[in-house]
Amino acid sequence: MTKNEIFAKFNDLGNEKRKEMYIKNGASENTYGVLLGELRKLAKKLGKNNKLALELWNSGNTDAQWLACMMFEVEKLSLDEVRSMVSQxxxxxxxxxxxxxxxxxxxxxxxxxxxxxxxxxxxxxxxxxxxxxxxxxxxxxxxxxxxxxxxxxxxxxxxxxxxxxxxxxxxxxxxxxxxxxxxxxxxxxxxxxxxxxxxxxxxxxxxxxxxxxxxxxxxxxxx
The missing domain is CATH 1.25.40 (Serine Threonine Protein Phosphatase 5, Tetratricopeptide repeat)
Structure with missing residues (x-):
């Protein structure tokens, strides 16, 4: 599954009330509000994939970053990458x-x-x-x-x-x-x-x- 296919899935799974809750708690407007249970299902299907996880993370989308956290291969992340990711x-x-x-x-x-x-x-x-x-x-x-x-x-x-x-x-x-x-x-x-x-x-x-x-x-x- 590609990043674009995942975002199409997000669009289908988006929950307006969850989106409002995320934004109220500090998330950006770049959010679909996908339920965490659905993100876990996707993560289980996709497995660990550092390259795809980085693509999702760098999109800045809240749901994509939630999903990426479940997909990263931590040993493949450099110190500078981690510093940059958290600083943002x-x-x-x-x-x-x-x-x-x-x-x-x-x-x-x-x-x-x-x-x-x-x-x-x-x-x-x-x-x-x-x-x-x-x-x-x-x-x-x-x-x-x-x-x-x-x-x-x-x-x-x-x-x-x-x-x-x-x-x-x-x-x-x-x-x-x-x-x-x-x-x-x-x-x-x-x-x-x-x-x-x-x-x-x-x-x-x-x-x-x-x-x-x-x-x-x-x-x-x-x-």
């Missing part, structure tokens, strides 16, 4: 998808994590901290590494740009959930900083306020 992103859901589906398996994780986490650009800051979240979730970081991360969070979380702030808060919560020896410390930091404490939460969703998120995460792991 503004839609946070695609940033998160690219990090979790593609970059967390890259040989460049440590380089990019350090490079992006300290960036003043919100998209890069979010990407860097999402890579830190991935590192935390492995359960293999030393106490010294975790202390360094928490020191940065205590200093920067309240004043970080929105995208980066969300990822930093995720890192705080992930430490509290994954490393029992740090649970009370992370809850205390969350209470002191108060980030997202007053954020409205939809029914059935978990609060982003760190003490609540950590408690929910621990309860889920015990099931």
């Amino acid at each position: 992103l503004t839609y946070v859901d695609i940033i998160d998808k690219f990090i979790s589906e593609v970059l967390c398996n890259s040989q460049y994780v440590d380089i990019l994590m350090k490079e992006w986490a300290n960036s003043t650009k919100d998209n890069l800051g979010r990407a860097g901290w999402k890579l830190i979240v991935h590192k935390i979730s492995t359960g293999k970081l030393s106490d010294a590494d975790l202390e360094d991360i928490l020191a940065n969070i205590e200093t920067e979380l309240q004043t970080a740009n929105p995208g980066k702030q969300w990822a930093m808060n995720h890192a705080l919560c992930q430490i509290g959930i994954t490393y029992p020896q740090f649970t009370e410390r992370c809850i205390s930091i969350g209470e002191t900083l108060g980030v997202y404490k007053n954020l409205k939460v939809a029914k059935g969703c978990t609060s982003a306020y760190a003490p609540n998120w950590i408690a929910a995460g621990i309860a889920k792991r015990k099931k």
